[in-house]
Amino acid sequence: MKLLSTIVFAVGMCASVDAFAKTVTVGFISSLSGPISSLGIPYANGAIAGHKAIGKSADADIKLIRLDDASDPATAARNARKLINEDQVDVLMGTSGVPGTMAIAAVANESKVPFIAISPVANVSPATAQWMVSVAQPTELMINAVVDHMKAHGVKTVSYIGFSDAWGDLAYDALKKHAAQVGIELLNDERYSRTDASVTGQILKIRAKKPDAILAGTSGTPAALPYLELKKLGYKGKVYGTHGLINSDFIRVVGKAGDDILAPTGPVTVAEQLPDTNPVKKVALAYREAFQAAFPKGSPDVFSAWSYDAWLLLVSATAEAQKHAEPGTPTYRQAVMDAIFNTHELAGTHGVYNYKRGSPFGTDERARVVVRLLGGKWKLENE
Known part of the structure; x- marks a missing residue:
């Protein structure tokens, strides 16, 4: 009986310890279906890789809850409310597009829950910025890199084609502002929907202006349309894109029409081409190892890397916060x-x-390089 009592006591102690074990709960929202799932799936994979590589914050386990917003901002907002009200998450992370991201930001601000955005953000009010940050580079920082490249290579006129949504507006506004600053004339502002099947009309209007260069403010697989049409119509000028092109599905869809596209990106895209003195190189290579461990048949990409960075920030901040309070509390x-x-x-x-x-942004010029697409691979551009 004494032995049995000891065993029962020991089991009870274990149960007690388990009951009071600290857990940091994270709600991750991404577009696993719908028009921007080609971005949403890699974003989700980055969070999974981060969780598998670093599953604890200080002495607390990290619980990851993932939801699909189906590429719909309203669903993203509903998911955020569910994660806060039903799952009592400590931190929100997401999502795959600007509209959905801003929808989550509004809910996070209202509920006073930290939100780490993994995609670019726009028009963030001072109040909203109190409860959110983004690991994605500011759009201006990235677009300025390609505009500076244009200027350095003799471009005097540029035309624009982009999505007819918030991302298209962000890219256009950044181009318009910096092009004026460096003396490049902006000739066109053409738009199309992510679900459109053709942009022939828009490209014909651009070609009629005979610009020295064209910048497409797009992302994911729908971004291939302008480049395919430009190739078909024999455009010979310089062709630029945004960091939203750094995606294997885009490369697959655009094919040879993508050769010589120039785009800004984070250093992770060309990590092995960076000098050893670059502070990003070691972390970027470690991320690739973590991704391959989580997805042996997959390929690391720029979008999953943003989620991985968000995970590193999450782990750092939640560990520091445990010095002051217990998870699960305001x-x-x-x-x-x-x-x-x-x-x-x-x-x-x-x-x-x-x-x-x-400010929701935390990066500087160390967060951008210009790359050129050649034979399906991004190469570091010698500016």
């Missing part, structure tokens, strides 16, 4: 947000992160 959520805003020189795959209150 106090802890505030402590996590405080820790995020105090992040200093955190090396990721895309850049080195430094955050401060009032």
